[in-house]
Structures are given as C-alpha cells and as structure tokens.
Amino acid sequence: IMQSKRQALLLSSSNCHGYSLLEFAKKEICSFLNSNNVNELIFVPYAQNNFDGYTSKIKDVINPWGYSVKGLHTYEDPAKAINSAKAIFVGGGNTFLLLNRLYEKKLVNIIKEKVDDGSLVYIGSSAGTNVATHSIHTTNDMPIIYPPSFNAIGIVPFNINPHYIDKVESEKHKGETRDQRITEYMEMPHANSVLGLREGSLLYVNKNEFTIKGVAGAVIFRNKEKKEYEVGADVSFLLEEKL
Amino acid sequence: IMQSKRQALLLSSSNCHGYSLLEFAKKEICSFLNSNNVNELIFVPYAQNNFDGYTSKIKDVINPWGYSVKGLHTYEDPAKAINSAKAIFVGGGNTFLLLNRLYEKKLVNIIKEKVDDGSLVYIGSSAGTNVATHSIHTTNDMPIIYPPSFNAIGIVPFNINPHYIDKVESEKHKGETRDQRITEYMEMPHANSVLGLREGSLLYVNKNEFTIKGVAGAVIFRNKEKKEYEVGADVSFLLEEKL
Ligand SMILES: [Ca+2]
Ligand SMILES: [Ca+2]
Numbered sequence: 001i002m003q004s005k006r007q008a009l010l011l012s013s014s015n016c017h018g019y020s021l022l023e024f025a026k027k028e029i030c031s032f033l034n035s036n037n038v039n040e041l042i043f044v045p046y047a048q049n050n051f052d053g054y055t056s057k058i059k060d061v062i063n064p065w066g067y068s069v070k071g072l073h074t075y076e077d078p079a080k081a082i083n084s085a086k087a088i089f090v091g092g093g094n095t096f097l098l099l100n101r102l103y104e105k106k107l108v109n110i111i112k113e114k115v116d117d118g119s120l121v122y123i124g125s126s127a128g129t130n131v132a133t134h135s136i137h138t139t140n141d142m143p144i145i146y147p148p149s150f151n152a153i154g155i156v157p158f159n160i161n162p163h164y165i166d167k168v169e170s171e172k173h174k175g176e177t178r179d180q181r182i183t184e185y186m187e188m189p190h191a192n193s194v195l196g197l198r199e200g201s202l203l204y205v206n207k208n209e210f211t212i213k214g215v216a217g218a219v220i221f222r223n224k225e226k227k228e229y230e231v232g233a234d235v236s237f238l239l240e241e242k243l
Numbered sequence: 244i245m246q247s248k249r250q251a252l253l254l255s256s257s258n259c260h261g262y263s264l265l266e267f268a269k270k271e272i273c274s275f276l277n278s279n280n281v282n283e284l285i286f287v288p289y290a291q292n293n294f295d296g297y298t299s300k301i302k303d304v305i306n307p308w309g310y311s312v313k314g315l316h317t318y319e320d321p322a323k324a325i326n327s328a329k330a331i332f333v334g335g336g337n338t339f340l341l342l343n344r345l346y347e348k349k350l351v352n353i354i355k356e357k358v359d360d361g362s363l364v365y366i367g368s369s370a371g372t373n374v375a376t377h378s379i380h381t382t383n384d385m386p387i388i389y390p391p392s393f394n395a396i397g398i399v400p401f402n403i404n405p406h407y408i409d410k411v412e413s414e415k416h417k418g419e420t421r422d423q424r425i426t427e428y429m430e431m432p433h434a435n436s437v438l439g440l441r442e443g444s445l446l447y448v449n450k451n452e453f454t455i456k457g458v459a460g461a462v463i464f465r466n467k468e469k470k471e472y473e474v475g476a477d478v479s480f481l482l483e484e485k486l
Contacts, residue, residue, distance in 0.1 A: 015417040049430055094427050137387055142424040144380055144431050150389045163418040174258040174442055175406040181385040184337050187292055188387050199417055 005118030007036055008155050008205035009213075010132055011125040012162045012197035014092055016215065022061050022125075024200050024215050029123065030065055032204070036121045038087040040068040042075075046101040047093025047127040058091060078105045085120060092126025092162075095139035099131050100147040112153050122155060126162045129197070133160045137185055138194050140178075156205060157192070158238045159185075164196030164219060182221050193222040193238055201231070210235045248361030250279055251398050251448035252456075253375055254368040255405045255440035257335055259458065265304050265368075267443050267458050272366065273308055275447070279364045281330040283311040285318075289344040290336025290370040301334060321348045328363060335369025335405075338382035342374050343390040355396050365398060369405045372440070376403045380428055381437050383421075399448060400435070401481045402428075407439030407462060425464050436465040436481055444474070453478045 009025075009032045016024040033039070041062065045054040055071035062069050072088070075081035082088065088111070090098070102108050114120035124132045130139045131152045138161045165178055176184070178196075185191050197203065200216030212218050212233045220227050220235065229235055252268075252275045259267040276282070284305065288297040298314035305312050315331070318324035325331065331354070333341070345351050357363035367375045373382045374395045381402040408421055419427070421439075428434050440446065443459030455461050455476045463470050463478065472478060 013417050017415040017417070097427075138385060140385075140418060142381060142383075142428055143386055143393060144428040145433075146393045150386060163416070165416055165418070172260040173406070173408055174256050174260070175383055175408070184340075185385055185387040190388075 002116075003207060004116045005207060006115050006122075006155055006205055007032070007118070007207075008115065008122040008124070008132060008203075010129040010156070010160060010197070010203040010205065011123070011214075012129065012164065012201045012216075013199045014125045016200040019200075019215075020061075021057070025202055026065065028202060028204065028213050029062075032121070032123070033067060033087065036087070038121060039066070040070070040086065041123075042072050042081060042085045042088045043069050044072045044088055044090040044098075044128065045093075046072070047091055047095065047098035049097075054091060054093075058089065062089075079107060079110055082107060082110050082114065082120070087121045087123070089123040090125070090128030090131065092128055094144055095127040095130045095136050095141040096143050096145050096147055098127045099136055099150075099152060100145050102131060102153075103148045108153055112155065115153075115155050129160050129162050129203075132156065134158055134192050137188075137191075138182060156203075156210070156238070159192045159194045160203070161194055161196040164198050164201075166219070179226070186221055186224070193220060195220055195235070195238065203235075208236060208239050210238055245359075246450060247359045248450060249358050249365075249398055249448055250275070250361070250450075251358065251365040251367070251375060251446075253372040253399070253403060253440070253446040253448065254366070254457075255372065255407065255444045255459075256442045257368045259443040262443075262458075263304075264300070268445055269308065271445060271447065271456050272305075275364070275366070276310060276330065279330070281364060282309070283313070283329065284366075285315050285324060285328045285331045286312050287315045287331055287333040287341075287371065288336075289315070290334055290338065290341035292340075297334060297336075301332065305332075322350060322353055325350060325353050325357065325363070330364045330366070332366040333368070333371030333374065335371055337387055338370040338373045338379050338384040339386050339388050339390055341370045342379055342393075342395060343388050345374060345396075346391045351396055355398065358396075358398050372403055372405050372446075375399065377401055377435050380431075380434075381425060399446075399453070399481070402435045402437045403446070404437055404439045407441050407444075409462070422469070429464055429467070436463060438463050438478070438481065446478075451479060451482050453481055 051073040059069040198216040294316040441459040
C-alpha cells in the first residue's frame with residue numbers, strides 16, 4: 001500500500017475576528033503554495049450560489065499575494081479542469097450543497113486520487129474543509145439538500161468540526177451546545193475522531209504529518225475524551241483512525 | 244381528495260427557560276389529549292440512545308397529569324404498537340437518528356396514514372416536530388447518521404425550525420446565524436415555507452387549521468419575507484404550500 005503524497009491546508013474558516021478575509025492564514029497559504037511550486041489556483045465556489053461573485057471576492061484577496069485564481073465554474077468540463085490543475089481552493093458556504101455538487105460533477109474520486117498521488121494540492125475552508133475529511137457528519141450547516149452520501153473526499157481519515165466554539169449560545173436557550181452535538185456523533189458506532197478547529201486555526205497536512213497552524217488552537221474528541229492542542233501541535237496520531 | 248383529519252401538537256422544544264420539563268405546554272397538551280379522548284400515550288424515544296431513561300423522564304412528568312405513558316421500544320413489534328395506539332409523543336434529541344430509526348422500523352408511512360385518517364394523534368417536540376413536517380431540511384441538529392431520505396412524515400406540508408432564535412451566537416464568531424442558515428435553505432428550488440418556532444412556542448394542528456400556541460411567538464419565512472406571529476395567530480395559510 002503506497003503512502004499518500006497528500007498536501008493540504010484545511011482552514012476552520014476564511015473569516016477570523018480581527019482579520020480581513022483570509023488574512024490570518026496568508027503566511028501559511030503562501031508558504032504552502034510556494035513549497036509546492038504553485039502559482040495558479042482553481043477556486044471551487046460550489047458551496048454558495050453566486051459563483052462569479054464568490055470567485056471575485058477570493059481572487060481580490062489572493063491575486064495581490066502573487067497567485068492567479070480562476071473559478072472552476074468557468075470551465076466547460078470541471079473534471080478535466082481538475083485533472084490538469086496543480087492546486088484547488090474549495091471555499092465555504094453550505095457543506096451539503098457543496099458535497100452534492102461535487103458528487104453531481106463526479107469530482108469526489110478525481111480529487112481524492114490526484115491529492116493522494118501528489119499531483120494536486122488542496123486548500124479548503126469551512127465547508128471546503130468538511131468535504132476534505134472522511135465524512136460531513138460533523139458539519140455545522142443546515143441540511144438544505146440531500147447528497148448521495150455523507151462520505152466525503154477523505155483526504156484525511158478523521159472528521160473535522162470547523163468554526164469550533166465551546167461556549168454556550170445563551171444560558172436561556174435550550175438548543176444543544178457544540179460539544180453536546182459532537183458528543184451525539186461520538187456515540188454512533190461509525191464515529192471517527194473529531195478535530196474541532198477554532199476560527200483562526202488550520203490543519204497542515206504534509207503526507208502523514210498533521211500539524212495545527214494559524215492563530216488559534218484546536219480540540220480533539222477521541223476515545224471518549226476531549227483534549228486541547230496549541231498552535232504548532234503535531235497531531236499525526238490522527239492517522240491511526242481505527243482504534 | 245379526502246380532507247386530512249390530522250390532530251397534532253408540534254412543540255419547539257420540551258425545555259423552555261423559566262419552566263420545568265414540558266411545563267410551559269402542560270395546559271395545551273392536556274386540553275389536546277382530552278379533546279381527543281386520549282388517556283394513554285406511546286412515547287417514541289428514538290431521537291436519543293437511552294430509551295428506558297428517556298421514557299422514564301417523560302413518564303415522570305406526564306403520569307401526574309393523568310395519562311399513562313409506555314415506551315415504543317418496549318413493544319416487540321413497533322409498527323403493530325403504533326397501529327393500535329391512539330396517541331404518540333415523539334421526543335427530541337437528534338433528528339437524523341430519529342428519522343433513520345423511523346425508516347428502519349417502517350413507521351413513517353404508518354404514522355402518516357393513521358394521523359391523516361384521524362385514528363392517531365401526534366405530539367412532537369424538537370426533533371419529534373422536525374420529523375412531523377414535510378422534511379428535515381431545517382433541523383438544527385448535526386447530521387450524525389445518513390438517513391434514507393430527508394423527507395419526513397409530512398403531517399404538515401411545510402417545514403419547521405424548532406428552537407428558533409434570531410440573535411447572533413457571538414459578535415466575534417463567524418459561523419452563520421440561524422436566519423442565514425434558513426435563508427440558505429430558502430434559496431433552494433425545493434424549499435418550502437419555514438415556520439420558526441421560538442422555544443416556548445408550539446403549533447396546534449386541527450385538520451386544516453394551524454394555530455400558534457404556548458408562551459412565545461413564531462416567525463414564518465415565506466415568499467422571500469420573514470414575518471412575526473404572536474401566540475394565538477392563525478397560520479392556516481401555510482396549508483397552501485405551493486405558491
Ligand atoms: Ca456554513
Ligand atoms: Ca437536537
């Protein structure tokens with residue numbers, strides 16, 4: 001069994017309090033793209049409905065950093081475009097909508113194979129991070145469309161909860177807290193470990209090495225425990241998903 | 244086409260700030276059960292995993308009101324039990340888990356038919372309310388299991404968002420607000436009107452008459468507008484789902 005050559009940067013979100021769009025992750029994104037000799041990105045706007053508007057917004061941020069950006073929706077054949085791309089950025093929005101479109105356009109397996117063989121580098125944010133993991137069981141999004149499966153691209157073998165937050169919405173509101181929601185998932189027989197990425201946090205995936213980067217830490221739900229991880233923490237143990 | 248004889252009480256939640264479990268809805272539940280000549284309830288605990296514990300908790304509240312309560316999980320054949328029941332109470336927990344179990348045990352159509360012909364009255368709370376509507380597209384729950392469909396029992400032809408809340412989680416957190424989530428759904432071509440029931444609010448379904456009851460109001464997302472409805476409001480116009 002060949003070792004995956006995956007290169008991925010999985011952001012909790014594109015927005016982080018106190019920063020402009022993607023600014024908190026600029027250093028990491030640039031060093032990631034440079035170390036992979038990438039100067040053009042295909043942006044995947046499928047998690048939202050305004051493809052042109054969404055792509056422009058991202059382009060306006062990333063172009064000045066020295067990378068060209070083109071929307072995947074501008075290609076006649078998205079699968080062919082992915083096949084000849086060196087890097088994709090999958091943006092946030094609604095995870096169900098995004099995964100459904102990736103299945104519709106038959107991109108799930110293509111992306112997985114190209115990332116594994118090292119010919120495609122992957123950046124995801126929010127919903128774009130959810131679909132890069134084992135499954136979308138731990139998205140925060142509303143299930144606005146029924147996708148053919150909750151299984152996702154599987155660049156990493158565990159689950160991620162983006163926008164992770166541990167405080168309660170309001171003491172008077174009786175809806176579940178984020179931790180209660182994740183605990184409901186952890187009770188399922190099919191549950192994987194869950195990496196909760198706080199806003200400002202991101203996971204750097206370098207083959208079999210997984211590192212917390214960014215300006216905020218993360219938590220991991222695993223073996224009936226929740227543990228804190230600081231920026232810089234090596235969480236490569238998450239590779240061993242089956243316990 | 245026969246008119247539905249449905250009798251249902253759809254609660255936003257079982258807990259409401261300032262009240263003990265189900266206390267805010269006691270008057271409505273009792274008058275609903277009495278007017279339907281019901282003195283025994285089957286409780287459906289499938290939205291959670293501890294069937295016995297959950298059933299006891301509900302029984303401890305409802306028994307003293309003068310109604311007997313038995314857990315559906317204590318019957319060998321749940322479909323047969325529903326077939327001879329006069330009333331069910333479907334409790335909250337996780338909507339995906341609940342709907343998946345209702346499909347597994349082939350209860351979705353049985354409940355729908357019996358409610359429509361007037362031989363079964365339905366009380367739902369939170370997840371138990373979501374599954375009573377057209378679909379679970381507007382649940383707040385985490386998608387911890389993949390159900391065979393997001394279509395639900397369809398006692399009412401529109402969608403409900405339980406635990407509806409319109410304030411933001413935190414000004415520093417960048418996750419979507421509830422209104423943004425519901426708006427994402429409303430953009431879908433398959434979207435129905437959405438009744439957002441604030442905690443403490445419930446919908447009384449009396450054949451084709453729908454009324455907001457309880458101690459809190461509701462909102463309706465429909466025709467690209469959001470409107471407020473007070474306790475006592477007649478929202479029977481929601482019957483005309485196709486606009
Ligand atoms: Ca989202
Ligand atoms: Ca719930």
